[in-house]
Amino acid sequence: xxxxxxxxxxxxxxxxxxxxxxxxxxxxxxxxxxxxxxxxxxxxxxxxxxxxxxxxxxxxxxxxxxxxxxxxxxxxxxxxxxxxxxxxxxxxxxxxxxxxxxxxxxxxxxxxxxxxxxxxxxxxxxxxxxxxxxxxxxxxxxxxxxxxxxxxxxxxxxxxxxxxxxxxxxxxxxxxxxxxxxxxxxxxxxxxxxxxxxxxxxxxxxxxxxxxxxxxxxxxxxxxxxxxxxxxxxxxxxxxxxxxxxxxxxxxxxxxxxxxxxxxxxxxxxxxxxxxxxxxxxxxxxxxxxxxxxxxxxxxxxxxxxxxxxxxxxxxxxxxxxxxxxxxxxxxxxxxxxxxxxxxxxxxxxxxxxxxxxxxxxxxxxxxxxxxxxxxxxxxxxxxxxxxxxxxxxxxxxxxxxxxxxxxxxxxxxxxxxxxxxxxxxxxxxxxxxxxxxxxxxxxxxxxxxxxx
Amino acid sequence: xxxxxxxxxxxxxxxxxxxxxxxxxxxxxxxxxxxxxxxxxxxxxxxxxxxxxxxxxxxxxxxxxxxxxxxxxxxxxxxxxxxxxxxxxxxxxxxxxxxxxxxxxxxxxxxxxxxxxxxxxxxxxxxxxxxxxxxxxxxxxxxx
Numbered sequence: 001x002x003x004x005x006x007x008x009x010x011x012x013x014x015x016x017x018x019x020x021x022x023x024x025x026x027x028x029x030x031x032x033x034x035x036x037x038x039x040x041x042x043x044x045x046x047x048x049x050x051x052x053x054x055x056x057x058x059x060x061x062x063x064x065x066x067x068x069x070x071x072x073x074x075x076x077x078x079x080x081x082x083x084x085x086x087x088x089x090x091x092x093x094x095x096x097x098x099x100x101x102x103x104x105x106x107x108x109x110x111x112x113x114x115x116x117x118x119x120x121x122x123x124x125x126x127x128x129x130x131x132x133x134x135x136x137x138x139x140x141x142x143x144x145x146x147x148x149x150x151x152x153x154x155x156x157x158x159x160x161x162x163x164x165x166x167x168x169x170x171x172x173x174x175x176x177x178x179x180x181x182x183x184x185x186x187x188x189x190x191x192x193x194x195x196x197x198x199x200x201x202x203x204x205x206x207x208x209x210x211x212x213x214x215x216x217x218x219x220x221x222x223x224x225x226x227x228x229x230x231x232x233x234x235x236x237x238x239x240x241x242x243x244x245x246x247x248x249x250x251x252x253x254x255x256x257x258x259x260x261x262x263x264x265x266x267x268x269x270x271x272x273x274x275x276x277x278x279x280x281x282x283x284x285x286x287x288x289x290x291x292x293x294x295x296x297x298x299x300x301x302x303x304x305x306x307x308x309x310x311x312x313x314x315x316x317x318x319x320x321x322x323x324x325x326x327x328x329x330x331x332x333x334x335x336x337x338x339x340x341x342x343x344x345x346x347x348x349x350x351x352x353x354x355x356x357x358x359x360x361x362x363x364x365x366x367x368x369x370x371x372x373x374x375x376x377x378x379x380x381x382x383x384x385x386x387x388x389x390x391x392x393x394x395x396x397x398x399x400x401x402x403x404x405x406x407x408x409x410x411x412x413x414x415x416x417x418x419x420x421x422x423x424x425x426x427x428x429x430x431x432x433x434x435x436x437x438x439x440x441x442x443x444x445x446x447x448x449x450x451x452x453x
Numbered sequence: 454x455x456x457x458x459x460x461x462x463x464x465x466x467x468x469x470x471x472x473x474x475x476x477x478x479x480x481x482x483x484x485x486x487x488x489x490x491x492x493x494x495x496x497x498x499x500x501x502x503x504x505x506x507x508x509x510x511x512x513x514x515x516x517x518x519x520x521x522x523x524x525x526x527x528x529x530x531x532x533x534x535x536x537x538x539x540x541x542x543x544x545x546x547x548x549x550x551x552x553x554x555x556x557x558x559x560x561x562x563x564x565x566x567x568x569x570x571x572x573x574x575x576x577x578x579x580x581x582x583x584x585x586x587x588x589x590x591x592x593x594x595x596x597x
Contacts, residue, residue: 041563043552043555043556045558105505105509105558106509106513106554107509107558234560235560235561237560239502290560322562323559323561323564324562325500325561326499326500
């Protein structure tokens with residue numbers, strides 16, 4: 001009978017003894033030509049999520065020499081996106097997903113629980129919203145005396161539906177809820193919106209809504225809106241029907257509510273932003289999980305009209321993913337590689353180009369990327385804001401760690417960066433959703449914060 | 454050994470004087486066979502995820518009831534004279550199917566194609582042998 005145990009062990013051992021088949025230097029996986037090791041599907045999906053401990057009094061993230069960082073506003077509830085206005089006010093979107101995904105497999109509740117730990121819940125529910133539920137609002141922050149600290153923190157509008165992206169065009173404030181884009185009349189200077197929202201267009205939400213953050217931006221002339229609609233699954237495991245018009249960037253005419261898919265095959269596109277002075281749309285994309293700790297790199301890319309970027313059938317151009325079926329060689333043939341890899345599982349969610357002048361010259365026109373941080377690898381990756389230099393409208397060189405220190409020496413998360421933006425003084429504003437803080441990074445040789453006028 | 458059949462059955466784990474292992478053991482056998490059949494249906498369908506979802510739930514139910522059956526069989530084995538053969542095969546099947554649960558939690562084709570299917574086949578063979586050993590050992594025991 002011992003033999004049967006040995007037979008069982010003989011099957012188990014080669015599976016368990018996978019080791020680290022994707023050993024690469026992380027610096028090989030950033031930039032235009034990332035090293036892509038072979039897929040490695042581990043027996044137990046690698047999970048590394050930090051416990052959330054928050055920021056103690058006086059603690060801040062780390063910034064490079066010459067820069068300083070301070071909390072512009074604290075005591076927020078899950079701030080995800082920041083949107084500075086021309087008058088100095090800063091809009092902060094505070095939101096969480098509502099409800100949990102339907103359970104298709106025994107795996108689903110296990111995954112949901114792990115994700116809740118990484119958001120500081122430990123399975124608990126957020127209750128900071130107006131009606132005791134999750135936060136569903138936009139908060140307005142005003143630094144009237146220009147000391148870099150919020151003097152006024154007020155709820156601009158509440159009762160949103162897991163909002164993420166916002167865009168102000170003239171006096172129309174567009175808000176991308178998870179299931180629709182709505183419009184509010186808004187004049188900068190206003191501290192409360194009482195008018196009811198007008199729906200512009202429905203977006204894919206629904207029962208699953210796996211990637212729920214709908215990023216939003218307006219074209220430079222304000223005539224079109226662009227919305228990022230993430231996939232409904234990791235790699236189409238909810239079936240192809242659930243992915244209709246998802247994993248895509250939509251182009252919407254807000255006047256007629258006509259829309260079309262502008263680009264597709266983008267698993268979870270966020271941080272939609274036009275490159276300053278151009279009509280080129282850029283995005284950061286969260287790539288697929290469970291192919292190993294060093295696959296697939298998240299990326300930043302300019303978005304070509306009508307282009308297909310691979311998801312779910314392939315990644316980084318035409319590297320075929322073995323999991324989704326039926327296979328689509330016709331779609332793989334169409335897939336184009338993105339511009340610039342950010343390394344694997346960093347969860348890039350925020351993108352802002354440096355339009356200010358107060359930082360040193362090398363920063364002008366470069367990109368700040370908010371990396372929310374990994375879960376699908378043992379060694380944490382991301383949990384920082386990186387800077388990527390641009391020349392001639394294209395990224396050059398390797399990313400530089402710009403805002404770090406979100407993970408403490410014990411491996412716990414004090415915060416996690418999400419949205420990034422540049423305020424009118426040229427300072428970098430960072431939303432920290434589990435640290436419940438909005439950070440402001442300024443250059444010591446640069447302008448002082450200028451107060452709302 | 455002069456004990457009668459009834460006395461021997463008294464040593465089996467029972468509810469209201471009726472042995473229960475005989476009703477518990479078939480549950481994981483049926484579930485793991487079902488898992489293998491839905492695996493084949495998944496592969497045959499070219500990736501219809503309905504079948505993969507069936508497989509994962511059948512496997513999970515097999516593991517839950519397999520664990521309960523294993524405890525019952527272990528108690529019977531320690532108390533009685535069945536010998537360890539049936540229990541060892543049941544345990545081996547359970548371990549293989551547990552690993553299979555991990556493989557089946559992958560998202561799509563590689564949850565089954567290759568290792569997943571092999572583990573489903575091995576798990577079914579082991580638990581069928583375990584069930585057969587249990588039946589035949591019980592049969593010999595009862596006839597003695």
